[in-house]
Amino acid sequence: MMLADMGLLLMAFFALMVAQSQNPATAARTVPTEKLAEIIVPKDAESLIAHLRVKRIPFEPLDLTTPRDLPEYEVPNSLASLASLTKDSVEDLRRALIEQIPARNFSVERAGDSVVVSLGAVGNFPAGSADLDTGAKRTIQSIAEIIGDVKSEIAIEGHADTSPMVSARYKDNWELAGARAVAVLRELSRSPQLAGSSLRAVSFGDRRPAIISTDPKERELNRRVEIRIRPL
Numbered sequence: 168m169m170l171a172d173m174g175l176l177l178m179a180f181f182a183l184m185v186a187q188s189q190n191p192a193t194a195a196r197t198v199p200t201e202k203l204a205e206i207i208v209p210k211d212a213e214s215l216i217a218h219l220r221v222k223r224i225p226f227e228p229l230d231l232t233t234p235r236d237l238p239e240y241e242v243p244n245s246l247a248s249l250a251s252l253t254k255d256s257v258e259d260l261r262r263a264l265i266e267q268i269p270a271r272n273f274s275v276e277r278a279g280d281s282v283v284v285s286l287g288a289v290g291n292f293p294a295g296s297a298d299l300d301t302g303a304k305r306t307i308q309s310i311a312e313i314i315g316d317v318k319s320e321i322a323i324e325g326h327a328d329t330s331p332m333v334s335a336r337y338k339d340n341w342e343l344a345g346a347r348a349v350a351v352l353r354e355l356s357r358s359p360q361l362a363g364s365s366l367r368a369v370s371f372g373d374r375r376p377a378i379i380s381t382d383p384k385e386r387e388l389n390r391r392v393e394i395r396i397r398p399l
Contacts, residue, residue, distance in 0.1 A: 256398045257282060260317055267309050281397040284310060286351065288390035295334035297346035299354060307354045310394065315360025319398045323348045323355070325370040326377070328389035344392075345370030351392050 261282045264275045272290035276283050291303035299307070314321065325344030337343040348368040356363055376389040 256317070260314070260396065260398060263313050264310065267313055268306060272303070273306060278395070281395050284394040284396070286392045286394070287387065288347065288392070289387050291392075292347055292350075295332070295337070295343065297337075297343065297350045299350050304354055307351060308358065311355050311358035311361055314396055315358055317396070317398050319365065319396050321355070321361070321366050321397075322395040323352045323366065323368045324375075324393045324395060325349075325368070325372075326375060326389060326391050326393065327373050328376065328386045329373045330386070339372075341370055341372040344372050347392050351394065355394070 257277060257280060261275060261277050264282060264284060268275060268284065272287045274285045274287075276285070286303060286307075291300050292298065293300075325346070325348030327340035327344040329340075332339050332343065334343065337346060345368070348370055352366050352368040355361055356366060373389065377391065378385055378388050380386055
């Protein structure tokens with residue numbers, strides 16, 4: 168019985184609210200005291216249903232054709248802006264370089280937020296020299312054309328192995344690795360697309376080997392120049 172009474176009261180309250188909302192101009196005003204006496208709240212379900220049938224209230228159907236105003240973040244400005252949310256500039260750069268760089272004596276890898284192009288010393292430099300081979304120069308120019316369209320920081324790192332230096336021009340592997348890094352930097356700087364302020368060269372000597380091995384063939388991997396490109 169208590170639940171039935173509660174349901175009846177809720178229905179009556181709803182009917183009262185609907186009745187007051189008939190005129191939007193007067194909905195916000197307080198109902199005068201004399202009008203309250205005219206509002207009859209039936210005491211049972213049957214009377215309530217009969218009362219609602221008599222006091223049927225007209226209403227306007229909802230207009231579902233009018234688009235609602237969406238917050239700005241729900242409406243993408245363009246397909247381009249939507250695509251930019253998922254675009255990976257580092258991965259795109261890596262793929263572009265792989266397509267244009269020959270696999271022989273070069274490799275392309277991703278390292279966190281950078282792409283690293285590695286030039287093996289063997290095949291790109293004569294032994295004990297920092298003079299780039301003609302084919303290596305052409306490949307470096309191809310690299311410059313690709314990365315010239317990408318705003319980035321470019322570090323050229325020279326690496327060597329622990330073999331004793333056999334050269335009258337360079338005192339040790341530190342100097343040779345540094346000279347090779349500068350040679351690559353100069354070749355990249357020939358491209359008008361690259362800003363000189365974005366380039367820098369450094370020598371790590373034999374302190375960052377790619378592989379630790381006593382096999383002379385495997386140790387060749389340590390003699391290299393790495394172009395580390397970090398898109399901004």
